[in-house]
Amino acid sequence: MTKPDQTSPAAESLGPASATLPELPKRAIGIDVGGTGIKGGIVNLRKGKLIGERFRIPTPKPATPQAVAEVIATILEELLQREKAPAEQELAVGVTFPGIVIDNVVLSAANIDDSWLECDAAALLKHLPGHVSTMNDADAAGLAEARYGAGANREGTVMMITLGTGIGSALVHDGVLVPNSELGHLEFEGVVAETKVSAAARERADMPWDEYGETLRRYLRHVERIQPTGLFIIGGGISKRSEDFLPQVTGLRAEVVPAALQNNAGIVGAALYAAEQARLAETRPQR
Incomplete structure (x- = not known):
């Protein structure tokens, strides 16, 4: 198969199926925000499995963006202290939310606090280390199952x-x-x-x-x-x-x-998505 010319406009729309996507790192971190709990883990991207135990903290009440962001930061800090955490220079962190997420902006709040509507999750989490990507929670689970599971x-x-x-x-x-x-x-x-x-x-x-x-x-x-x-x-x-x-x-x-993959699917899919988005950011021409 002929690889697309990376100097062409089409290179800006490269997706994970593209032959030009560089090899992913071995590990990434996924954090899954739910209505009752926020859980995260280090994911082996070769196998689609967690490395070590996942770390869970109850979802704060009310689950405002700032309160949830503080829990996400705590979970990430715990995971980065583990022996098999990804190296800082290739750290990718995926975070899921139970709502529509387009360009890192949360556009629905059917099962989360209304204060999330129009929240720019990228700005909310910009203080976190690594390349942070956000997505819908069901999308993360589906991506994980399609790549590694059923x-x-x-x-x-x-x-x-x-x-x-x-x-x-x-x-x-x-x-x-x-x-x-x-x-x-x-x-x-x-x-x-x-x-x-x-x-x-x-x-x-x-x-x-x-x-x-x-x-x-x-x-x-x-x-x-x-x-x-x-x-x-x-x-x-x-x-x-x-x-x-x-x-x-x-x-x-x-x-x-x-x-x-059951309850780990969201974590696995978030980590995979973040790693791919980090690689795509490296591949796309700089503006």
């Missing part, structure tokens, strides 16, 4: 659906993330999908597992009509009980499987 070595389109307090979604095509799909906010059977299909919705309704599996089946068929995919990966803490509801999810064109 979607590894799959060509074409892979979609991850995370079932928790709400519904997150991630769309990956041939290993490249299409960010901020937000398919949990689709209208489904007259309501916003996550109010009926999320793990929290099942608990609120005290829904039996087989009934929940049937509801999920209908939702995935709805999603499949809007955005066809070859594989649905079901994530979130509820994926640990996949044998209780996935048998009811039948009749779809796509294969449906539980996530492989």
Whole structure:
């Protein structure tokens, strides 16, 4: 395959699938901001696995940007003190948020404090060492599963659906993330999908597992009509009980499987994304 000319305008849009992307460092750090906890870890980018234990601190209440930034800094400081932390000269740090993130600006706050709306996360975290990148939490989990987990070595389109307090979604095509799909906010059977299909919705309704599996089946068929995919990966803490509801999810064109990386997927995906963005920054022409 002929490599693109890096002096051409197309070189500015290089993505992770490009043959011109330099080799990634061996390790990076991922930090996953959630509604109840903020957790981080050092990630082996060759294997997509954590090196050592992850470090978790409860999410502050209220979870304002400044309060969360202080926790992120504390977690990063702890991880950098570990023996196998990335070297400072190649440090990449990925941070996820439960909202739409475009150009490091948080543009939705469905499941986080409203004060995050229009927050420039890059400016908020500019005091942190290394190359810091931010992204949506479901996107991070989906990227990790597509590269290292249940979607590894799959060509074409892979979609991850995370079932928790709400519904997150991630769309990956041939290993490249299409960010901020937000398919949990689709209208489904007259309501916003996550109010009926999320793990929290099942608990609120005290829904039996087989009934929940049937509801999920209908939702995935709805999603499949809007955005066809070859594989649905079901994530979130509820994926640990996949044998209780996935048998009811039948009749779809796509294969449906539980996530492989479980609760570490967000950390792994954030670290991978940050490492790639750091390399892309080196590759793109300077302005």
